[in-house]
Amino acid sequence: ALSASGLRALRYAREVEGIGQVVALDNDKGAVEACQRNIKFNGSVACSKVDLDPYGSPSVFLDSAVQSVVDGGMLMCTATDMAVLCGGNGEVCYSKYGSYPLRGKYCHEMALRILLACIESHANRYKRYIVPVLSVQMDFYVRVFVRIYTSASAMKNTPLKLSYVYQCTGCDAFHLQPIGRTVSKNTSVRYLPGFAPVVPQECSHCQKKFNMGGPIWSAPIHDQEWVTNILSDVKSMKDRYPAYDRISAVLTTISEELPDVPLFLSLHNLCATLKCTSPSAVIFRSAVINAGYRISGTHVNPLGLKSDAPMEVIWDIMRCWVKNHPVKAQPADQPGSVILAKEPVLQANFARAVASLSKAQAKKVARFLPNPERHWGPKLRAGRQITSKHISLLGEEKVNGCLSHQDSELDAKRQKIEKLEDAPAES
Ligand SMILES: [Zn+2]
Known part of the structure; x- marks a missing residue:
């Protein structure tokens, strides 16, 4: 140390x-x-x-x-x-x-x-x-x-x-x-x-x-196997971890990350580039899976999506989405306009795929917990906190849960969440 x-x-x-x-x-x-x-x-x-x-x-x-x-x-x-x-x-x-x-x-x-x-x-x-x-x-x-x-x-x-x-x-x-x-x-x-x-x-x-x-x-x-083992160890000794909820949330999300896909896309940013409304994360994930590719979340960003789909496929999915959810005309030299000017090669299938929910979502494990206090820590980046505008991406129930949870935490004891590794029983 x-x-x-x-x-x-x-x-x-x-x-x-x-x-x-x-x-x-x-x-x-x-x-x-x-x-x-x-x-x-x-x-x-x-x-x-x-x-x-x-x-x-x-x-x-x-x-x-x-x-x-x-x-x-x-x-x-x-x-x-x-x-x-x-x-x-x-x-x-x-x-x-x-x-x-x-x-x-x-x-x-x-x-x-x-x-x-x-x-x-x-x-x-x-x-x-x-x-x-x-x-x-x-x-x-x-x-x-x-x-x-x-x-x-x-x-x-x-x-x-x-x-x-x-x-x-x-x-x-x-x-x-x-x-x-x-x-x-x-x-x-x-x-x-x-x-x-x-x-x-x-x-x-x-x-x-x-x-x-x-x-x-x-x-x-x-090492996904190591993470899975630690996660089950943590679960079996729940009482010994004061920050159990936080630790299990992070480890669960990590255990589901695609290990061979570095970095990720943000659905929010894809839509900002095209100036279109956002499909829900479940609908977007489904379209990627239906096109024959893998997709997962990432522990570093609740709105981030890792996928092995080539960018051409991602844009084709978004082109198909925009066909059903048209955007206002933008100047022709804008990146979004250039992208949308092309016809999609792939016909996206937005039917809900079984694997589109993460295991954590299916099990209703909170994957991202709100910060313990509002404006917490030295340099909170704008937009890092989950707000009501994320309802379209995370689902109303989840976001409302987070927001009310956050409020009640404000009044509760201002318990500092300890760093993950401060908990006992490291291998
Ligand atoms: Zn580009």
Whole structure:
């Protein structure tokens, strides 16, 4: 722990069963280096778990932290500098993390993936690589749990797990540009640079140019099996978790995220681009499933949707929606007008698909809980809170439930929701 108060270290020691020794460090720059020196000096092996939880950016600690974990051990890392990672000033993020952020709706997931790419690059310098176990964006921070392994040969796969991101400046389309690829010949594997570019100069949907961000970690950010196991552990010890509702809500949503689809679209933004009314999330999900593709939610944004459907299919679905829900004429050079000028190739089927509800919705588990207090925390972004205008997306019952819940919470004891990992029984 890198904690000024040492509170978390105390909690680890008191509450986590089977824990050996907890080393708490002061919140100063050389803390991790000091830890490492001590470890070497005492002749003991490196830590099986290192929890890096500085105030602000962890970037200056990463080089030491990736060396301090035993082979197969866990590095937990928090970053609270969301303004940097979600980038109004992309160059600051680049200097700290070696990646350019983009300001899409998915920026909080991109923040997680920039942090993971950064940890990986530090690990690679010591012939090590990471395997993400759980990556969470909550409130005003991101937190990742990664295992670190040592293997010079496995490290060659790193370029396959990293991608640049092309974000269209006119519409919602984004595309991933993998850094590396492999070619298998007989029994040998050759590592080559990725084929490029994956996009033309101008967006094929709206004719605008692209911004390029990244590189980001584009491999899975969770170990879904681990998440499922933790979720059932948490459920079986419900009483021991003061923040049970919050933890189970986040883990349930994470367990349903499509693991192989980086970033996501916002149905809200798709409709804003076309200036049309929004289909309900269930109707939109159904159309994607009926077209033969997968779709899921994301824990970082209640309105976000992950799908492996190509952007052409997404726009065709929206074109079909607009045919039945016409929009007012817009200037012809607007991205929305350019998109709608094309006839859909696919005939969207909006009939409700069985799989369109998430498992959590089907089981009526709250997937997103409102903040404990209104205007909670340091920098609540406008639009992050669920409001009545989201009724069309989430359903009236759900939103009303959230809003009234929020009001009653205001009067209730102002109990601070603890960070997910502050709860006991981490594996
Ligand atoms: Zn576009």
